[in-house]
Every structure is written in C-alpha cells, then in structure tokens.
Amino acid sequence: MARPGGGFSTWVYALLLRCYPKPFRERHGEEMTHVFAEGAAAARESGPIRWLWYLSGALWDPVRNGLAERIEDAKKDRSAGDAIMRSVRGPNERRGGRMESWIGDAKYALRTLLRNPGFTVVAVVTIGLGIGANTAIFSVVKTVLLDPLPYDDPDELVMLWGEMRNRGVTHFPSSPPDLRDYREQADLLQDLEGVFSFQIALTGDGDPVQVNAGSVTPGFLAMLGVEPILGRGFVEEDGTPNDPNFLPGQPGALPGMVLLSHALWQQRYGSDPSVVGRTVELGGGPGEILGVMPRGFELLLPAAAALHDPIDLWIAARIDFDNSPRNNVFLRPVGRLRDGATSGQLQAQVDRISTDLAALDQVKSTAGYAMRVEELKSDLTSDVRAVLVALFGAVVFVLLIACANVSNLLLVRASGRDRELAVRAAMGGSRGRLIRQMLIESGVLALAGAVLGVLLAAGGIRVLLALQPGDLPRIEGVGIDLPVLAFTLLAAAVAALVFGTIPALQASSFELADALKERGQARGGRGSKLLRNGVIIGEVALSLVLLIGAGLMVRSFVELNRVEPGYEPAGLLTFNAxxxxxxxxxxxxxxxxxxxxxxxxxxxxxxxxxxxxxxxxxxxxxxxxxxxxxxxxxxxxxxxxxxxxxxxxxxxxxxxxxxxxxxxxxxxxxxxxxxxxxxxxxxxxxxxxxxxxxxxxxxxxxxxxxxxxxxxxxxxxxxxxxxxxxxxxxxxxxxxxxxxxxxxxxxxxxxxxxxxxxxxxxxxxxxxxxxxxLADVRLMESYVDQSMGPTRFALTLIGAFGLLALTLASIGLYGVLSYVVRQRTSEIGVRMAFGAARSGILKLIVGHGLLLSGAGIALGLLIALPLTSVMDTLLVGVQPTDSLTFLGISVIFVLVAALACYVPARRATLVDPVAALREE
Amino acid sequence: MTAPSDPSELLPLTPVAFEILLSLTEENRHGYAIMRAVEERAAGRGRLHAGSLYRALARLLDSGLIEERDPPLEETDERRRYYRLTRLGRRVAVAEARRLESQVGAARDLGLLGET
Structure with missing residues (x-):
C-alpha cells in the first residue's frame, strides 16, 4: 500500500476512500487524497481547533459519500441485473443461493450487533486493542526478523568471526594474510571480502567535516550485489597496496578511491553528477571520487563488527595481503557461500584451515584460536530476537485475554438470547445454521476489531519508533503493508474462532422446550458455569504471566539506573577533534x-x-x-x-x-x-x-x-x-x-x-x-541514555501490554461476577431471608471471585516459571525467576482482583430479600 | 455517455453542481481551487468536502457539462487535474440560473423576501 505524502491523517483518508466503489476510486481517488491533504494543510495553519474540525468532517465525508455512491451504483446494477434475471428465469422464480444466505446471515448479524451498541462497542474495542497490539508488533517482527536483507541472494552471505577461546574473545577481527588464506582455501565460498571503518577528515572542498569511512576490499560491494548509481564500482586495481604497515587513517602515496554515500553526495555536493572524477582531500591525503552509491544503501552487520554508522563514504582498502603482519587484525570478513553449500559445511572446512593457521602461530595456538561461521541474517538479529520474541509472546497473550473477555461477554449475552435462538430453532433453523449464525456474528465483531486494530497499530508504530529502539536493525522501515494486513486478517479470523466457538456451541446446545418455557431467566447450567469460570481462570493466568514479565523489566530498569558506570555522565561533554x-x-x-x-x-x-x-x-x-x-x-x-x-x-x-x-x-x-x-x-x-x-x-x-x-x-x-x-x-x-x-x-x-x-x-x-x-559533539548522558534504550524499549512495551492485560482481566472478572450476582439474586434473597448478614453475602461473592483469581494466579505462576527464561538476555541484575517479582506481582493481582470483585459483591448486599423472592 | 442537446433536460442541478459550474465560469480550476471558490462564496456557512465535490464532478463529467483540460504551464504540481466548462455546460448553467431567477422572482412577487 503506497503511502501518499502528508502524514498519518492522509494515510487514514486514503484508507477510508475504500468506502467508494472501485471504479470511482480509481478515477478520482488520487486527486481526492491530494485535495484532502491540501485542505488539511490549510486548516492546520489556522490552528489546532480548526484542524480537528476539518479532520472530523473530512474523515467522515468518505464514509458517508462512499456508501451513498455504492448505494447508487447498486440501484443501477439492480435495475440492470433484474432485467437480465427476468429474461433468463422468468419473473416469479425466487432468487437465492449459498452466497446469498451467507450475506443474509452477515446482514442479520450486523443488525443484531447494532441493536446492542453497548455490547458491540466493548467487544470491538477489546478485540481491536488485542489485534492492534499484534499488528504493530508483527510489523516490527516482519521487518526486522523476516524480511530478506536488501542484497543479492542474502541467504548466501556469512560472517566469519575470530575467537580466542582461552581469553573469552568471541568477535575478533582478522589480519589480511589470514583473510587471504581463508579466501584461497575455503572453496565452499564464492567470495570472501573484508571491511572495517574509521573516521577521517574530509577537507579541501568546503568546511572540514569528519566523515565515517567504510574501508572495503575491492570486491566487497559487488559481492553484496550493490552497484553505484553514478560512476563505477571498485575494481581490483583500486586496492593496489600502499604501505605494508597500514594504519587506519594514514594517507598513502596513492589516492584513496572513493564511492560517496547518497546522503553525503546530496548534502555536501548538492547531488552534482560532476563530482565523479573529482579529487578531494581525505585526512590530508588525496582521494578520488569514483561514483555514488544508491539511496538508502546501508551495510547491515552485527553490532559486534563495531562499524561506524552511518557510513558516509566507501574507500577501496589498499592492503598488502602478502606482507601485512598476521597480528595486525582489523578486517571483518564477510563471505558468500557457493550455490547449495551450507554454513555447517563451511564451518567444517574453515575449522581445518584454522587448525593449520594456529599451528603456524604461537599466539593463535595458545589463545584457543578458531573461526566461527555465522549466517549474516541470523547473526544480525541474534541480539534482538529475544526482545521481539518476548514482545510477540506478550501481544499474543493480550489477544488471548481479549478473546477470553469477549468470549465471556458472548456467553453472558447468549444466555439472554435463549428465547430468540429458541424461536429461530423452532422455526426450523438447524443446529448447524445456528452455530453458523453465531460464528458469523463473531466474524463481524473480529473484522470490526481488525479495522480498529489497524488504525491503532498505525498510531502505535509511531509511538514505537519514538521510543528509539536503536539496536533494532532496519526499524525505520517498519510500516503497515500487505503482508502485515494479511497477518491482521489471519489474527482476526483466529480470534473469531477462539472467542466465538465456545459461545456458539453453548448457545446451540440447549433444550428447546426449556428455553421457551423459562421466563427469560438465564440458564445457570453446570456446563456453562464451568466454561465461564475456566475462561476467567485462564485469563487471570495469562495476564499474571505478562505482568510478571513487566515486573522483571521494571526491576531491570531500576537496576540499570543504579549502575555505577565508573564515570560521572552529568556535566560531561564529549566530542571528536x-x-x-x-x-x-x-x-x-x-x-x-x-x-x-x-x-x-x-x-x-x-x-x-x-x-x-x-x-x-x-x-x-x-x-x-x-x-x-x-x-x-x-x-x-x-x-x-x-x-x-x-x-x-x-x-x-x-x-x-x-x-x-x-x-x-x-x-x-x-x-x-x-x-x-x-x-x-x-x-x-x-x-x-x-x-x-x-x-x-x-x-x-x-x-x-x-x-x-x-x-x-x-x-x-x-x-x-x-x-x-x-x-x-x-x-x-x-x-x-x-x-x-x-x-x-x-x-x-x-x-x-x-x-x-x-x-x-x-x-x-x-x-x-x-x-x-569538530565532530560527534554529544553529552555523555546521551550515550548512557542510548545504552539504556533497549531496556527502556522492552520495559515500556511489555509494561504497557502487562497493564492492558491486567485491565482486561479485571474487567473480565468484574463482568463474570456481576453476572453471577444477577443469577444468584434469588439465592441471596433466600439466604438473607434466613438471616444471613450482609457481610456474609459480601464474603460469599468476594470469596467466589478470589477463588477464581487464586486459581488463575496459581496457574499463571506455573506458566511463568519456565516461560520467563526467554527474557533472560533482556534482564539486568535480576534473575528470570526472581521471587520478589513473582510474589509482588501476585499480591498486586490479588488486590486488583479483590477490587474487581468488591463492586458486584456490594451490589449483592443491597439485594432486597422480599423483592428477590417475589421474583422467584 | 452522449450529452443531450437540450439543456433543460438536465435541470434542476444540485446546489453543489451549480456551484461548480459557477466557479468554472470564472476560470479553469483544479479540484482544490473549486473547493476553495465554493467555500469562499458560501462565506463560512458551509464546508464542501472532497467526497461531495467529486461525486458532483463525476456526474458533470459523465453528462458532458465539464471536461478535463491540460494544466496551465505555470502549474508545478502534477497531481492536480484541471477542469473547464463545456459549451453545453455553459448553456446548462445559464438555464439553471434563469430557472432559479424566475423562482426567486416569483418569491419576491409574493412578498416572501419583504419590500425591496
């Protein structure tokens, strides 16, 4: 889905244009979006009130006019269609078919839901929150973990990391001769290239600036499959060696061959194509500009490669592979596997070469030298996989809890609908048909929830980006696209089945005669009670798990704030000169x-x-x-x-x-x-x-x-x-x-x-x-803040989801107990008539609620104990099974549950025994 | 769609359609400019949103009262489409104005608008 310029409101408007029939949209949609954006811009200039006023009208407009246009189209179609039908079938034949009855059911479902707006709004919002959270997090998971890297055949790319096992070193760079040996001897590799980076002054054509230079062996960029958009790429001769004792930043006699990043080309050279061939001054030595890299090209390597980010220009490294010392290590080797070769096979081959290399060198042989092969993509995301898995787990829990709530709402509502369903059944509606009707209602609810969810997710993604989870690679590219929408629909369908199935089966399995006889008195059958209780216990358990996760993150964040880093960040300015x-x-x-x-x-x-x-x-x-x-x-x-x-x-x-x-x-x-x-x-x-x-x-x-x-x-x-x-x-x-x-x-x-x-x-x-x-002017505090980013990111999200879960679970508990109180009104009346004290009644109902939440908490603790270990790498200074957190969260949960029970319980004590008995 | 030759067949126009024809009588305009012109004439009494505008535009285009034309040379925003009144459109606008005028005249004669 292309995103027209003009921000979020324009995006929503473009989405709402879908209310119009397709031909109309194709003819005028783009222009209308443009007109909307111009109007919005003008309204925005005349103040926030004006702007909101404009938005409220302009966003309602496509819904109203779009549907009106559709109705008009349908009228035209029908008159045309009727004419055709009459000619084929004759005027009296009844139309109808499978499709039609589905549509009929959907229409009926819509009418039923609209008749009961309170229920519908609560259900749609609940599902919308759950689906919105899932959509937002899935869009992140998709961009960061699932999308292929933007290089040719990215699955063939591998990183080679040096290890010194006796010294606990896991991400050691390589020396040029080592790289050459692996390149020559590992025939499972098509290519093996190296990269490192440094900062250098760019002078001689305007203000001096410090730039991040990515120094690569000449074949590096071609191996990724990236070509310059201007000029030429590096060739072997661009890397002809200068000096055997290469030191980063040292100018040599030969000019550095340079490819500009698109951003530097735009900013410093005003996108001037004639820069190709120009000579500049790099760190005091000559540099020759060969070309310009494509917009948005970035080298995505794991943080352990310690490359500067972003790279402003690329230099062909002039390295003497034959005469460089083996202890001058600075290259990060990146390779491409041959067709069909696996990283496992390569590892075996690399191990043999490493053993030979270690035999030649005392340092290598005593330090436990080895070379580890990692697939680039999984290596790139290995640090962030834990947080994303934890977040994804969290939102799945939130959706399940939301489903549990809606399921309970439906169960309660179904018991009030016995008569309607019974009448339908009596008039010949089969059981299957009733189940279908109920499921279609769930589907309509879920679909509405999905629409709301996508809107919430679009806003949520902006919040998420504002949290600056700096270590998530490619996070800037997160957005709602077709695969994400497909996921949303899938989530909605699953949610509809999860929350709709039990109530549907329940509603269709009653005794027809009983239902017709009873005077609207809800059934309190053993089965349905068990179901409701089971749902609520599950819900409490899931939200407890989430909240424990949130509690662990809070503790981590507190620990992180208490860390004494060994310096005083406040009042400390850093820069590079x-x-x-x-x-x-x-x-x-x-x-x-x-x-x-x-x-x-x-x-x-x-x-x-x-x-x-x-x-x-x-x-x-x-x-x-x-x-x-x-x-x-x-x-x-x-x-x-x-x-x-x-x-x-x-x-x-x-x-x-x-x-x-x-x-x-x-x-x-x-x-x-x-x-x-x-x-x-x-x-x-x-x-x-x-x-x-x-x-x-x-x-x-x-x-x-x-x-x-x-x-x-x-x-x-x-x-x-x-x-x-x-x-x-x-x-x-x-x-x-x-x-x-x-x-x-x-x-x-x-x-x-x-x-x-x-x-x-x-x-x-x-x-x-x-x-x-003067470069990289930054407060030390901002480095500290940045270093807290991942923890803060995980804390904010898991915390938000935990609170959402707690709220939903309390609402669920409240709803079920209210229902129980209503159902047991007569029983309470009898008890009170026999002299039960109001405090006793209070105890009875609160006790019922606490029993449910107690069971939920116990179950939740059992689930949480093994599950929190996925968060291990996110935690700072606290164990995944921290007993203080487990206990504290359980206590909080009991208190909240008690509160959620108290309100309905209090209502129970206000029952007038006489009225209650008369009703019986 | 073939256009009828007798303008009166297309009367009465909806208020929005008539306003669009009026605004294009002055000069050729793009969608947003039409919207602005109509709103200016309404002097704050109402807002015309894109939906109402383009549904009316679509009808007018279909019945040949207006047509698209190339944007003027000084236009830099290529997303803007310009519209102009056709000869038929002008005749219909005149006919509609006459029709309204005669109605207003009748109202005035009956004293609905007070003494003038």
Missing part, C-alpha cells in the same frame, strides 16, 4: 596538538577539566589486546584479553573516574614516553589479587610485535564501556605518546550547561587549527 596524520606526522606532533587544545579548553570559563581519550566508553569503538604476567613469556596461555585505551593527562579527572591507588598520567609521563600504564581494578585484581599493583610490571602487546613490559603507576575504577548493562572487559590505559597518539576523542568536565560551551570550543579548535573538524 583528531589531529590529521598529514599535518601532524609524528606522535609527538599529535600529542602536542592535544596538549595545546586541552590548555585552550581549560581556560574557558565553565570548563573544569579536558582530556583526550580513545575510545570513549559507550561510544561504540572497541580496541583490545592481550595482557599477562611474566609467566606468560613461557606459557602464553596465561595471557588474558583487555580493552586498550589511549589517553592524555586529564582524562580520568574529566570523566570523573575515581583513582583507587597510585596516580594518573602527568605531562612528564607524556614528555619522555615512559612505558607506564594505568590499569583498572579488574586487571589489578586478576594479576595481583589482594596486593598493591603500584610499581608492578606486566606484559602487553601494543607497539611492537613481541610482548613488552609496562609498569603500573595507578589503579582506577572500572569503566563500563561496551554497554551499561554488564561489566565488560577489563582495561589497560596507555598514555598517548607511548602508543603513537592516534584517535582524538575528548572528554570535557563542565560546571555549566555543557552544550552552551560548544561555540567557544569550536572557536578554540579553529584558532588552533582551522582544518580540524
């Missing part, structure tokens, strides 16, 4: 730039401390290497893996990270490039448990190919860097001169509103070097 290698060729040059900028920043009023550090926590960059005690020289298995961070003096103070022992870096450390490091408490604890770490030496490998000795000068608290939800890897902090001074992220501690300082920071940077772009 990296000295380009061309203008600052040596490590000392680059460090001097950083010292200069830090001094300038610290003179600004409001700035307390400024320090460069790379990578910053939660910013998405990861960099790690090994570390170990002296023993590791002879026994490399003693090496562990740690995050490496490269920092300048002032970094810890700016971050607000506490120093636990010793000291942090000073300018003196930076001046003589001493081999001193700061470690976090996890490293200190693992190397020297229970002792002071200060002054001790240990092994790392950061600047030379061989292990090197460094000395600990300080211990700091651990920073949570990968996500807020878990501790993550231990960290070693090097000072910038020691490691070569690359990276250029900054942490600035401020005493004022951090964002108010941005213009002054920009001015100071420009005064130092106008060619260095």
């Amino acid at each position: 990296a000295p380009p290698f061309a203008a600052y060729p040596t490590a000392q040059d680059r460090v001097n730039f950083k010292i200069g900028l830090a001094q300038r920043l610290e003179t600004l009023p409001g700035v307390e401390r400024a320090g460069a550090g790379f990578p910053l926590p939660l910013a998405g960059d990861l960099f790690n290497g090994r570390y170990g005690p002296e023993e590791a020289l002879t026994n490399p298995e003693a090496f562990g893996q740690a995050a490496y961070r490269f920092i300048m003096p002032g970094y810890f103070e700016a971050m607000g990270t506490r120093v636990l022992a010793g000291r942090t870096f000073t300018l003196a450390d930076v001046a003589d490039s001493a081999a001193v490091v700061v470690v976090d408490e996890l490293v200190a604890e693992s190397l020297w448990p229970g002792e002071s770490a200060i002054g001790n030496r240990f092994l790392v490998r950061v600047v030379s190919p061989e292990p090197e000795w460094v000395e600990v000068i300080g211990v700091v608290e651990h920073q949570r860097a990968e996500t807020l939800a878990s501790d993550g890897m231990e960290a070693v902090y090097f000072h910038d001169v020691y490691t070569g001074g690359f990276g250029g992220s900054w942490a600035v501690r401020t005493g004022v509103d951090p964002l108010s300082l941005v213009p002054q920071i920009r001015a100071e940077l420009a005064a130092l070097d106008a060619n260095v772009p």
Whole structure:
C-alpha cells in the first residue's frame, strides 16, 4: 500500500476512500487524497481547533459519500441485473443461493450487533486493542526478523568471526594474510571480502567535516550485489597496496578511491553528477571520487563488527595481503557461500584451515584460536530476537485475554438470547445454521476489531519508533503493508474462532422446550458455569504471566539506573577533534596538538577539566589486546584479553573516574614516553589479587610485535564501556605518546550547561587549527541514555501490554461476577431471608471471585516459571525467576482482583430479600 | 455517455453542481481551487468536502457539462487535474440560473423576501 505524502491523517483518508466503489476510486481517488491533504494543510495553519474540525468532517465525508455512491451504483446494477434475471428465469422464480444466505446471515448479524451498541462497542474495542497490539508488533517482527536483507541472494552471505577461546574473545577481527588464506582455501565460498571503518577528515572542498569511512576490499560491494548509481564500482586495481604497515587513517602515496554515500553526495555536493572524477582531500591525503552509491544503501552487520554508522563514504582498502603482519587484525570478513553449500559445511572446512593457521602461530595456538561461521541474517538479529520474541509472546497473550473477555461477554449475552435462538430453532433453523449464525456474528465483531486494530497499530508504530529502539536493525522501515494486513486478517479470523466457538456451541446446545418455557431467566447450567469460570481462570493466568514479565523489566530498569558506570555522565561533554596524520606526522606532533587544545579548553570559563581519550566508553569503538604476567613469556596461555585505551593527562579527572591507588598520567609521563600504564581494578585484581599493583610490571602487546613490559603507576575504577548493562572487559590505559597518539576523542568536565560551551570550543579548535573538524559533539548522558534504550524499549512495551492485560482481566472478572450476582439474586434473597448478614453475602461473592483469581494466579505462576527464561538476555541484575517479582506481582493481582470483585459483591448486599423472592 | 442537446433536460442541478459550474465560469480550476471558490462564496456557512465535490464532478463529467483540460504551464504540481466548462455546460448553467431567477422572482412577487 503506497503511502501518499502528508502524514498519518492522509494515510487514514486514503484508507477510508475504500468506502467508494472501485471504479470511482480509481478515477478520482488520487486527486481526492491530494485535495484532502491540501485542505488539511490549510486548516492546520489556522490552528489546532480548526484542524480537528476539518479532520472530523473530512474523515467522515468518505464514509458517508462512499456508501451513498455504492448505494447508487447498486440501484443501477439492480435495475440492470433484474432485467437480465427476468429474461433468463422468468419473473416469479425466487432468487437465492449459498452466497446469498451467507450475506443474509452477515446482514442479520450486523443488525443484531447494532441493536446492542453497548455490547458491540466493548467487544470491538477489546478485540481491536488485542489485534492492534499484534499488528504493530508483527510489523516490527516482519521487518526486522523476516524480511530478506536488501542484497543479492542474502541467504548466501556469512560472517566469519575470530575467537580466542582461552581469553573469552568471541568477535575478533582478522589480519589480511589470514583473510587471504581463508579466501584461497575455503572453496565452499564464492567470495570472501573484508571491511572495517574509521573516521577521517574530509577537507579541501568546503568546511572540514569528519566523515565515517567504510574501508572495503575491492570486491566487497559487488559481492553484496550493490552497484553505484553514478560512476563505477571498485575494481581490483583500486586496492593496489600502499604501505605494508597500514594504519587506519594514514594517507598513502596513492589516492584513496572513493564511492560517496547518497546522503553525503546530496548534502555536501548538492547531488552534482560532476563530482565523479573529482579529487578531494581525505585526512590530508588525496582521494578520488569514483561514483555514488544508491539511496538508502546501508551495510547491515552485527553490532559486534563495531562499524561506524552511518557510513558516509566507501574507500577501496589498499592492503598488502602478502606482507601485512598476521597480528595486525582489523578486517571483518564477510563471505558468500557457493550455490547449495551450507554454513555447517563451511564451518567444517574453515575449522581445518584454522587448525593449520594456529599451528603456524604461537599466539593463535595458545589463545584457543578458531573461526566461527555465522549466517549474516541470523547473526544480525541474534541480539534482538529475544526482545521481539518476548514482545510477540506478550501481544499474543493480550489477544488471548481479549478473546477470553469477549468470549465471556458472548456467553453472558447468549444466555439472554435463549428465547430468540429458541424461536429461530423452532422455526426450523438447524443446529448447524445456528452455530453458523453465531460464528458469523463473531466474524463481524473480529473484522470490526481488525479495522480498529489497524488504525491503532498505525498510531502505535509511531509511538514505537519514538521510543528509539536503536539496536533494532532496519526499524525505520517498519510500516503497515500487505503482508502485515494479511497477518491482521489471519489474527482476526483466529480470534473469531477462539472467542466465538465456545459461545456458539453453548448457545446451540440447549433444550428447546426449556428455553421457551423459562421466563427469560438465564440458564445457570453446570456446563456453562464451568466454561465461564475456566475462561476467567485462564485469563487471570495469562495476564499474571505478562505482568510478571513487566515486573522483571521494571526491576531491570531500576537496576540499570543504579549502575555505577565508573564515570560521572552529568556535566560531561564529549566530542571528536583528531589531529590529521598529514599535518601532524609524528606522535609527538599529535600529542602536542592535544596538549595545546586541552590548555585552550581549560581556560574557558565553565570548563573544569579536558582530556583526550580513545575510545570513549559507550561510544561504540572497541580496541583490545592481550595482557599477562611474566609467566606468560613461557606459557602464553596465561595471557588474558583487555580493552586498550589511549589517553592524555586529564582524562580520568574529566570523566570523573575515581583513582583507587597510585596516580594518573602527568605531562612528564607524556614528555619522555615512559612505558607506564594505568590499569583498572579488574586487571589489578586478576594479576595481583589482594596486593598493591603500584610499581608492578606486566606484559602487553601494543607497539611492537613481541610482548613488552609496562609498569603500573595507578589503579582506577572500572569503566563500563561496551554497554551499561554488564561489566565488560577489563582495561589497560596507555598514555598517548607511548602508543603513537592516534584517535582524538575528548572528554570535557563542565560546571555549566555543557552544550552552551560548544561555540567557544569550536572557536578554540579553529584558532588552533582551522582544518580540524569538530565532530560527534554529544553529552555523555546521551550515550548512557542510548545504552539504556533497549531496556527502556522492552520495559515500556511489555509494561504497557502487562497493564492492558491486567485491565482486561479485571474487567473480565468484574463482568463474570456481576453476572453471577444477577443469577444468584434469588439465592441471596433466600439466604438473607434466613438471616444471613450482609457481610456474609459480601464474603460469599468476594470469596467466589478470589477463588477464581487464586486459581488463575496459581496457574499463571506455573506458566511463568519456565516461560520467563526467554527474557533472560533482556534482564539486568535480576534473575528470570526472581521471587520478589513473582510474589509482588501476585499480591498486586490479588488486590486488583479483590477490587474487581468488591463492586458486584456490594451490589449483592443491597439485594432486597422480599423483592428477590417475589421474583422467584 | 452522449450529452443531450437540450439543456433543460438536465435541470434542476444540485446546489453543489451549480456551484461548480459557477466557479468554472470564472476560470479553469483544479479540484482544490473549486473547493476553495465554493467555500469562499458560501462565506463560512458551509464546508464542501472532497467526497461531495467529486461525486458532483463525476456526474458533470459523465453528462458532458465539464471536461478535463491540460494544466496551465505555470502549474508545478502534477497531481492536480484541471477542469473547464463545456459549451453545453455553459448553456446548462445559464438555464439553471434563469430557472432559479424566475423562482426567486416569483418569491419576491409574493412578498416572501419583504419590500425591496
């Protein structure tokens, strides 16, 4: 379904146009939509009241006029049709057939439902909420999990992840020679290409900007089946190597061959086709623009690949596959399977190659090296599958609960309709016909619920996107399309069967004579009572399960808010300002730039401390290497893996990270490039448990190919860097001169509103070097907030569905008890006549309700215990079987149930015994 | 659909149809402009929504009182379709105006509209 421009109201209008007959719609529909949108835009300008007034009229208009047009068409058709029929059959023959009687039943159902608007509205809204929730979540599941990736034969694409099993490393990149070996030896692969990304300054044609560059082996984009829309794609020669010691961001003698992303082409070059062939300056070196990639093209790799997002331009990596060292790992290998090959077969082949590679290399053989093959699509969605499965389960529960409510409504209503049904039966309506009639009524209800549900879902999807579930790949593409509508219809059909079958069978199975004899007194047969009670117990059980899920998410969110990340996010500004290698060729040059900028920043009023550090926590960059005690020289298995961070003096103070022992870096450390490091408490604890770490030496490998000795000068608290939800890897902090001074992220501690300082920071940077772009300006708080996104997303949705379920279940409980009270009025009257106290009656009814909910809660706990384990990966600091949550939610449920029972029970105590008995 | 040659066969027009013919007497217009013109003449006394407008437009097109024409050169929005009055349409509009005029005249003669 194409979505005409102009927003949600226009979309609804286009949907409502379906009221018109098709030929009319085809002739004028598009134009009418346009006229509607123009009118809406004009009305919107004259204020919200005017706009709403316009919408209310304009959205009703297609319903009214559309149906009028249909009626007019039908009149025309009938006069034409009658003429034909008469000529064929003669005037007196009665028309009729299977189809006609179905339509007749549907019309009858519609009339019956419209006669009882209260019931109909409640039922349609209940079903609509259930179907709406299902439609919205299914549209997400479909886009994120089910739709094929937008590449050629996407099922053939695989990721290859390095593992170092002895060090707990699961997503290690590969070195160029390793990639080459797999490419040459794994003949189950058609292609094996590599990608990595970095940030680089684009200068020389306008303001300097920092861009995210995706560096790929020349065949990478062609392997995906993506062609540039302008210019040419990469060829083998574009990757002719430059320099054997390739460092990201370093300019070489040969120009970088560049393909622009569509967005960068539009924004920076105004969609000018003549950019093809132009030379630009990239990080101070030359770059040649070869072409432009298609609009919307993005590289969808799992977050563990740590690629920058979005990629602004693509560069053909100039890699010397034969002479690159095997410990220079930076490539993410992506491959394409040969026709008919499976990832399992490839894994076996890759395992053999990995064993051979490990035999050549001491690090690989001792670290437990292996290469893991993953299918790209399942790998891409593996992190989010749990939340989507949990949400989908939640909405299925909501729909079932909604069905239970409507089913009970129908059961209650059916008992009031005995006489009508009996009359129909007496007049020759067969049992089958009655069942059909009831089911058609359910179908009409479900269909109306589906229409409402689609509207709710369309609005719900917007809310969902506003929650920014950042880690759901392709979430921007979520919408209501044909497959989603088909799912909605299916859900409606299933719902109709679920809530319609029991009442239909029930209603058709009574004793005709009894029903006709009874004076409207509802039957309270054992069977129907059991059914109603069973339905309500099931409903309570399901909503308890949902609410326990919601409770677990609440606890997780509370835990997450209590996490001490190892830095103070409030008042902390971060940005990127990296000295380009061309203008600052040596490590000392680059460090001097950083010292200069830090001094300038610290003179600004409001700035307390400024320090460069790379990578910053939660910013998405990861960099790690090994570390170990002296023993590791002879026994490399003693090496562990740690995050490496490269920092300048002032970094810890700016971050607000506490120093636990010793000291942090000073300018003196930076001046003589001493081999001193700061470690976090996890490293200190693992190397020297229970002792002071200060002054001790240990092994790392950061600047030379061989292990090197460094000395600990300080211990700091651990920073949570990968996500807020878990501790993550231990960290070693090097000072910038020691490691070569690359990276250029900054942490600035401020005493004022951090964002108010941005213009002054920009001015100071420009005064130092106008060619260095200020990029990625963000509050540390926003990284923290982003890291909470998935938990908040799951919490909001599961919480909303849980509350909806609780509400529906309470309404259901209330409805059933009201019915019970009405049915037992005479019994209550008798009891009261014999002297039962009102409090006794209250107890009787509330007790009945609590018995039902108690059974439901017990059943719910039994279901929840095994089921909440699907949420395991969503939870932070709380077990899926957390007893506090289970108990707390059960108590809440009992209280709500008691309330839902109290109102009808109170009504029971007001029964006038005399009146009740007289009625009998 | 073949158009009858005698305009009186098509009378009386619905009020909306007559308003559309009036608005197209002034100049050729697209749908939204017709809507605006009709609403302006009604001076806030009523709103014409797309449904009523296009049902009337469809009848007028079918009976040949108006026809579609190419948009003017300065029109940039290609979704807009322009309509103009046919000769028959003009004759029908005149006939309808006369019919109404004679009715209003009769009402005035009977003193329904007060002294003028």
